[in-house]
Amino acid sequence: MDLTGKRAIVTGAGQGIGKQIALKLAQRGADLIIDDINPQTAPQTAQEVQALGRKAIAIVADVSKKEEVDELVKTAVRELGGMDILVNNAGIARSSVLLRLKDKEWDEVLDVNLKGIFYCTKAVAPSMIKQRYGKIINISSIYGRTGAIGDANYAASKAGIVGFTKSVAKELARYTINVNAVMPGLVDTPLLRGIPEKYLQPMIEEIPLGRVGKPEDIANVVAFLASDDASYMTGAILEVTGGWNM
Numbered sequence: 438m439d440l441t442g443k444r445a446i447v448t449g450a451g452q453g454i455g456k457q458i459a460l461k462l463a464q465r466g467a468d469l470i471i472d473d474i475n476p477q478t479a480p481q482t483a484q485e486v487q488a489l490g491r492k493a494i495a496i497v498a499d500v501s502k503k504e505e506v507d508e509l510v511k512t513a514v515r516e517l518g519g520m521d522i523l524v525n526n527a528g529i530a531r532s533s534v535l536l537r538l539k540d541k542e543w544d545e546v547l548d549v550n551l552k553g554i555f556y557c558t559k560a561v562a563p564s565m566i567k568q569r570y571g572k573i574i575n576i577s578s579i580y581g582r583t584g585a586i587g588d589a590n591y592a593a594s595k596a597g598i599v600g601f602t603k604s605v606a607k608e609l610a611r612y613t614i615n616v617n618a619v620m621p622g623l624v625d626t627p628l629l630r631g632i633p634e635k636y637l638q639p640m641i642e643e644i645p646l647g648r649v650g651k652p653e654d655i656a657n658v659v660a661f662l663a664s665d666d667a668s669y670m671t672g673a674i675l676e677v678t679g680g681w682n683m
């Protein structure tokens with residue numbers, strides 16, 4: 438699972454799962470572009486990556502804005518001399534039951550979680566096609582398969598990632614570009630801490646492995662998919678849930 442000399446972009450890498458993915462890829466030897474919409478957290482992650490002895494550049498870009506994504510990828514490819522790995526991790530939730538779900542909440546979630554992945558993948562693909570090599574890993578959610586009360590917008594976006602991942606995997610396979618997705622279950626991040634305890638506790642009790650995931654649990658699987666150990670995998674959707682909802 439060696440990533441020495443590889444160049445990677447991780448979106449939403451200022452905190453949570455994205456941050457751990459960036460650190461894990463750096464531990465394995467990759468240089469990083471740390472994207473986040475939050476100008477405070479992106480440089481912090483970049484500093485931690487640099488402390489591991491790898492190159493890291495923090496770039497503040499909103500993945501739902503095409504111009505910002507194009508600029509992000511242009512700078513990334515210029516600064517690192519190409520791009521080998523894209524981890525589409527940035528994601529948001531705006532929870533509300535159907536009858537209270539506002540157009541704005543629907544659009545925001547679909548724009549970041551799904552359109553953002555489209556923009557980032559489309560922007561990075563030309564440099565990967567040129568070098569006939571690339572690894573694209575999309576962060577979906579188990580809710581994309583199971584659905585969830587109060588999360589129709591989020592679940593729809595995460596299910597959309599499955600169709601997108603498989604379609605692009607088929608299109609880019611001829612260029613030796615692997616496109617896979619990970620479906621995390623419950624992972625201990627600020628996103629999860631937004632769920633009220635009375636809803637969270639019963640969910641945790643249903644997890645066969647008996648605990649919520651750590652961001653590292655997801656990062657380990659992403660690092661595998663980013664490596665040549667996973668070179669015969671494409672269009673795969675890996676559930677990393679502790680057995681929850683199997």
Ligand SMILES: NC(=O)c1ccc[n+]([C@@H]2O[C@H](COP(=O)([O-])OP(=O)(O)OC[C@H]3O[C@@H](n4cnc5c(N)ncnc54)[C@H](O)[C@@H]3O)[C@@H](O)[C@H]2O)c1
Pocket residue numbers: 448449450451452453454455472473474475478498499500501526527528529549553576577578579620621622623624625626627628629
């Ligand atoms: N935590 C969980 O239980 C869980 C479960 C399943 C899937 N996921 C998915 O994992 C991914 C990471 O989630 P997390 O739990 O670390 O969330 P988080 O809220 O802790 O971190 C998300 C990061 O993305 C950034 N971000 C948000 N909108 C952005 C945008 N438009 N452009 C760029 N960056 C943006 C945020 O600033 C933040 O740093 C998301 O796609 C999420 O849907 C999380």
